[in-house]
Amino acid sequence: NAGVTQTPKFRVLKTGQSMTLLCAQDMNHEYMYWYRQDPGMGLRLIHYSVGEGTTAKGEVPDGYNVSRLKKQNFLLGLESAAPSQTSVYFCASSYQLGGAIYEQYFGPGTRLTVT
Amino acid sequence: RKEVEQDPGPFNVPEGATVAFNCTYSNSASQSFFWYRQDCRKEPKLLMSVYSSGNEDGRFTAQLNRASQYISLLIRDSKLSDSATYLCVVNMRNAGGTSYGKLTFGQGTILTVHP
Numbered sequence: 001n002a003g004v005t006q007t008p009k010f011r012v013l014k015t016g017q018s019m020t021l022l023c024a025q026d027m028n029h030e031y032m033y034w035y036r037q038d039p040g041m042g043l044r045l046i047h048y049s050v051g052e053g054t055t056a057k058g059e060v061p062d063g064y065n066v067s068r069l070k071k072q073n074f075l076l077g078l079e080s081a082a083p084s085q086t087s088v089y090f091c092a093s094s095y096q097l098g099g100a101i102y103e104q105y106f107g108p109g110t111r112l113t114v115t
Numbered sequence: 116r117k118e119v120e121q122d123p124g125p126f127n128v129p130e131g132a133t134v135a136f137n138c139t140y141s142n143s144a145s146q147s148f149f150w151y152r153q154d155c156r157k158e159p160k161l162l163m164s165v166y167s168s169g170n171e172d173g174r175f176t177a178q179l180n181r182a183s184q185y186i187s188l189l190i191r192d193s194k195l196s197d198s199a200t201y202l203c204v205v206n207m208r209n210a211g212g213t214s215y216g217k218l219t220f221g222q223g224t225i226l227t228v229h230p
Contacts, residue, residue, distance in 0.1 A: 033217070041222060058217070094216045104216065107158060108158050109156075109157075
């Protein structure tokens, strides 16, 4: 049982290049999320999905797009990378555990540097 | 004002010490509360959920004060392996009354336990 996996683990991009980060989960979770983590800022939600074929904006969506074509996969795209997008990106998935309590499971992260 | 605020520390304590972390949140409609642990260059992992009545898991005790919008984590008999960043996390409802499991993270409190 792999849980949540992310590819790639590391990437260096030049300004203006594009790339896609892939997140996959094998726990049959309905909800999936993309976060970025920067020093002193904590984790901030970029986009999320409540089910296959649906996506929604989080706290810091600008410069990113997402797709959830299959329940187990959640893709994060950067169309034109900027140095401000240098960060560690975490994907997470979750399920409903009675009422409003949700535990999120995180992938190992992708370290992205934009030069 | 940040939605979830923590003292970033760092806290440096000797083995065996008792250490307490505090966290405040701004949204009185918040539903669920958690403490996550994040090791250096790793993904966050759920440490424990926080219930209104307070709850304990071994050496860890979490408490919630809804009136004061305050959450705490107490670690007794600290171990070297407790060294990590501790994230205060809140699940907040949006204006429509749903949350879809979206979490808001504090910036984390760094704990170092030394021999």
